[in-house]
Amino acid sequence: MAAQFATEAGDGPMDNALWRYALRVYSRSGVEATLLRMQDEHGADILQLLTVLWLSEQGFEVCKESLTDSEYARWKEEMIEPLRQRRRQADRLEHGDLYELLKKAELEAERYGLGILWSKNKDNPADKGRCVASDLMLVCSSEKECKALADFARG
Template identity: 40%
Template sequence: MGDSNRLAHLEQTPLWDFALKWYSRPGVEAACLRLQEEAGVDVCELLFHGWLYSHGFQASPEWVEKYRKERLRWQHEVTAVLRDLHRGLKAEAATRQGVWALRETLKQAELLAERENLQRWQEWALDGTTPEARLRVTRVASGNSAWWLRNQVVIQAYTDRDETLDYSSSTLESAWQTLGRQLDPLHVAR
């Protein structure tokens, strides 16, 4: 498949639809949450990189670095706030119907915030003025997905962090491997 055909197919495959499909595969939700909780991985960015990879692309590191701060700001100021409110009401929602309903509303709002973030990642990648600069064709090989994904998300995104997290601990490595195994079957024909 030529680069223009790949790009056309990427444009026809919404990131949100890809994310729902991948996230629903066995073990992916748990792996994403583990990486989010234990290693501070931004799941929306992880899903974005998986979407690109499944179409044979990767985001240009220098372009991603410029945009990542804006997306992380959204995650911290909107999505995380909604998530904390949602989680904070769990115990009280078990005994109060009104709090349960409020918690469900917050859960939906959190999901909408994540969908908006993914939509913005997609718009950024497919910006008609610079997709060739932002996206590069990448080699896709079965069994390579976990390593590739970890490099895109961890090595590029977290090299400037002051804290030293062990991103290769056995539980985190298992999460990366699960994501890779479930990403491999999602590759489109090239």
Template identity: 40%
Template sequence: MYADLWSFALTTYARPGVESACLRLQENGADVCLLLCGAWLEQRAVAATSERLQALKQIARPWQTQVIEPLRQIRTHWRGMAQQDEALAGLRERVKALELDAERQLLTRLEALAQTWPTGDAMDQRRWLEGLAAEDAANLDPGALQQLRAGVTST
């Protein structure tokens, strides 16, 4: 078990199939940072409640829309042009690093909130991913969500 969310996210993302699942979820509008937090909470056996789900979303939404998404849009917009322009490729890498820093900051904020919640509750801890993805469920690839969960439970 991982004590901090950032280490958990890095390790989970590096597992086979998880990166592609996360990218599919992100392309369909899911907040991958929020889902990784949910997977971390499931692993820590923290009970999922509607109040907790809402509290995490209230932290994640503004940061995602005002900080992470604008950086991601610039980075993806520059993808093609950066292949032909070395200076722009360097700037794109710096934007990519900023995007990763912004995601780490979001995970830190989510962890700070969730650290106060008791662990070891065997009841309802498996509802996190579905609860956090509920608003995007119509657009999400259910296989990608299951692949994320499988990646978390694999060793």
């Protein structure tokens, strides 16, 4: 994800509080590296992790069912993952323009995916008593990484 692709519009499926939160948190020192490590080493879904962090910051209940929604799962499988795979296959030096185009397309697919997750979670009831690290464990099995991510996300 890259902050330079952010827009200034209001809440909607493609530009919403979750998207803006994700851009802000992802740019914090240590967050990107931790999220990518959780994705690559533990199979965690970065968008789900960012959604959990946002829900926790908002004081919303974290519901595993809304994080694993079938619409989101289908979008991830059909759009995000194939674009990520193609981007990783493109040689950054040899195919620089193609690599950057695939990176932008992947980011837009992730933005749409966050829009799906936002729409499924934006009206969750309040739940201020939960622990962010235990909420993150709903979508990633590495307790150490979840605690580190929660600390980085707090700033």
